[in-house]
């Protein structure tokens with residue numbers, strides 16, 4: 066009897082081990098099979114470093130890249146150059162994280178059927194980019210170094226995002242050691258950070274609106290300079306006595322130095338965090354560079370410069386674009402994306418959602434900022450630059466030191482239900498923000514209007 070019990074026990078243990086082993090394998094399969102099949106270097110899916118199947122198109126179905134047989138880029142040289150930072154080059158100097166992020170969906174792989182689409186040409190990735198607007202953006206940037214992007218603040222769709230300099234992947238120029246190609250492999254929209262200058266006054270104004278109840282009734286007198294012991298904050302000229310709204314429109318440094326200190330360094334820092342200003346943005350397998358701000362625990366002069374967008378302030382263009390989108394969208398931020406959907410043989414293997422990052426400020430604060438930003442264009446910058454559009458914006462001229470001209474910055478949005486677009490322009494070594502950036506963004510918004518409305 067004891068012998069039989071002993072054998073039964075051993076048998077039971079063996080059955081348990083088998084069951085555990087099987088479920089471990091099935092579990093591993095479901096978690097990791099995608100990686101096993103699609104590991105970089107798998108000869109079935111990849112050629113060299115690139116995924117070896119699938120095509121990528123713009124929002125209207127225009128071909129941007131065919132990966133079936135090597136890499137066939139768009140026919141148009143401007144388009145090839147304008148889009149390269151999203152698709153990558155043949156040498157792998159410019160990486161395209163989204164293409165590997167969606168490798169399973171592009172290859173048509175799933176856990177049950179395996180590589181059901183393999184043997185075909187792979188899937189079609191429809192992006193949210195407009196080839197026409199992307200080319201218009203490239204042309205508008207001319208020889209400037211920097212980035213410009215436009216996205217729909219209600220859906221998150223990126224309509225265009227160009228980083229300059231760039232190059233034609235079908236005709237790669239001599240790049241090493243050539244000054245005008247410095248940083249050419251960087252997607253400046255996602256991978257760079259910039260000293261924001263006065264466009265950061267939007268953050269300071271938002272924090273002031275949320276924390277100083279009578280801020281709209283306060284006035285600030287600017288004599289052209291404000292002293293902090295040995296240090297001083299200056300304006301180009303004396304602005305006289307200004308309301309909060311006027312100080313924002315005139316971009317008065319002396320007023321904003323005071324406002325930043327009335328808010329306080331610690332509180333300014335906390336609100337910048339709440340607005341996600343220094344956080345990376347994550348979308349389509351991409352994680353952007355993170356910004357920085359050091360206002361907390363700082364001396365008043367440093368808090369002043371932080372609130373003006375200098376000191377140690379750095380912003381990532383994609384993040385700041387999303388912040389402006391949130392203001393336009395009554396305080397709710399919609400995360401940008403550029404992969405709209407992926408289909409394989411008529412089956413949708415990926416579909417973007419209008420991913421919301423949630424409310425970052427009260428709708429009341431957002432609406433006052435909308436009014437302020439609209440006032441800037443209507444009464445100070447001039448609506449005539451943007452015919453037929455209700456543009457809300459703030460310019461910035463960010464000192465970067467050395468012998469370089471300031472970064473020219475310009476950001477805002479169109480207040481129109483049918484054309485809900487937010488934008489950002491950053492031009493390195495550019496000069497005055499408004500002067501340099503207005504013609505650039507005006508041309509791009511024209512192209513957006515033609516693409517999306519007409």
Ligand SMILES: [Zn+2]
Nearest residue numbers: 287300304317
């Ligand atoms: Zn001033």
